[in-house]
Amino acid sequence: MKYMKVSALANLIFKPHRIIASLQSIRHTYEKHGYDYQEIDGCSYQGLEIESKHGYTLKGKWYKKNENQKLIILVHGYAGIAREMELIAPFFLKMGFDVVTYGVYAYGQKTALVTFGNHESDDLARIIKGILKTKKYETYGLYGHSLGANTVLKVAGKLKRQPDFIIANAPFNKLEEVLIVHLNTWFGGIIQLGTLQKLAWEIMQYAGDTWGKDVLLRMTTTAKLSMPVLYLHGDADKLNPPYMSEQLQQVTPHATRVLLPGAGHLNTFTKTRVEIEQAIKTFLQTIDIIEKEGLK
Numbered sequence: 001m002k003y004m005k006v007s008a009l010a011n012l013i014f015k016p017h018r019i020i021a022s023l024q025s026i027r028h029t030y031e032k033h034g035y036d037y038q039e040i041d042g043c044s045y046q047g048l049e050i051e052s053k054h055g056y057t058l059k060g061k062w063y064k065k066n067e068n069q070k071l072i073i074l075v076h077g078y079a080g081i082a083r084e085m086e087l088i089a090p091f092f093l094k095m096g097f098d099v100v101t102y103g104v105y106a107y108g109q110k111t112a113l114v115t116f117g118n119h120e121s122d123d124l125a126r127i128i129k130g131i132l133k134t135k136k137y138e139t140y141g142l143y144g145h146s147l148g149a150n151t152v153l154k155v156a157g158k159l160k161r162q163p164d165f166i167i168a169n170a171p172f173n174k175l176e177e178v179l180i181v182h183l184n185t186w187f188g189g190i191i192q193l194g195t196l197q198k199l200a201w202e203i204m205q206y207a208g209d210t211w212g213k214d215v216l217l218r219m220t221t222t223a224k225l226s227m228p229v230l231y232l233h234g235d236a237d238k239l240n241p242p243y244m245s246e247q248l249q250q251v252t253p254h255a256t257r258v259l260l261p262g263a264g265h266l267n268t269f270t271k272t273r274v275e276i277e278q279a280i281k282t283f284l285q286t287i288d289i290i291e292k293e294g295l296k
Contacts, residue, residue, distance in 0.1 A: 042066070043093055048100065050130045052123050060102035060127060061086075063093060069138040070289070071131070072097045075124060077146025077170075084145060084269045091277055095290055098137070102127055120147065121154035128159060139289060141165040146172070146240060146265065153248075156225055165287060166225070167280060169232040170265055172240040173219065173248055176200050181239050222252040229255045230283040232276060234263030256283055 048060035072092045074085040085101040092099050102124070124142075132140070142163045144152035149171035156162050172178050179200035183191070191199075222229070229252050231245040242259060249255045258279040260272040269276055284290045 048102070048127075048131075050126055052126060054119055054122065058102070058123050058127055060100050062098070062100050062131070063089060064098035064135075065093075068096055068098045070097045071100070071135075071137040071140040073100045073102060073124070073128065073131075073140070073142050073152075075102055075120075075142065075144040075148035075151050077144070077148040085143075085148075087269055088143070088276075091280075092143075095281075095284070098135075100127070100131060120151040121158060124151055124155045125158040128155070128163075132161065139164045141167065141289070143167040143169070144171075145169040145268070153222060153225070153229075156227070157221065163227055165228045165230070165284070165289060167230045167232065167283070168245070168248075169268055169276075170234065170237055170240045171231070171245055171248060173244050175204060178240060179203055219248070219251045222248050222255075225252055225254075227254065228283070228287045230279065231255060231257040232268065232279060233257070233259055234265060234268045234272070235259045236262055237265045239265040256286075 042065045043063050044065070046062050046064075048058075048062045050058045052058050074088060074092075076085045089099045089101055128140075140163055142152035142155070142165075144150070144167070146169070149168035152163075152166050153168055153171060156166065176197070180193075180196050183196045183199055187196075229249075231249050231252075233240075233242045233245040235242055245257060249257045258275070260268050260275050263271040281290070285292050
């Protein structure tokens, strides 16, 4: 009974994916920028299903060519930006990567409060281990957006074979501030800041007591990363403000950061596709993952 009201409120606010995912306005935003995978010569597709240790089935899509020895796993965040991973996939395919698009499982189990990356990193580790057992890639990397960014940054510590690189788009490290933004958005500014802060703190306590204390991306997590990391962030992101990735960059040993002009939180790829693609190409060339020739 202690957290019943907080639990109901948190699930209402942070798990509206059943509504958001079906909104035509969001679908059209991404579909009008879509690609035809048939344009990628020799690319085959297969569904991917691996059982989570938390009692549900992890699902993804695996696009590949026989000759490719590089893999990128794309992890979306909030429901409205799930489509973005399918839009980025052809970009990596054309650079010689096999691609897995994989969705975080609705922020934990269906009946649970949002876990902010803890259960999700367990699930992603399971996906990675399953794929690498099936095909022995020479190189693999991770790309995540928002919660997906936090998930890919967290997962490295759970893996025996760590990724060769990570690309994190719009990660957050100030959970209380992100919660307040969500709450303020939902309640339209009608609740005073002090009340929002109290609610945010209660939600954080509930998440910690329910799922364990590691409910956010801590600075010590990125400080332990040994691989190169590229941080991307829209400079107009109001949900996860850009300073959050700047703070993470400062404690990540091998990090590069690129701000995306005019991009918010949900529209980074559709708004700044050219800038994102160039930033990723430059990053991958710098760390010798791809060759410079033919990438104009």
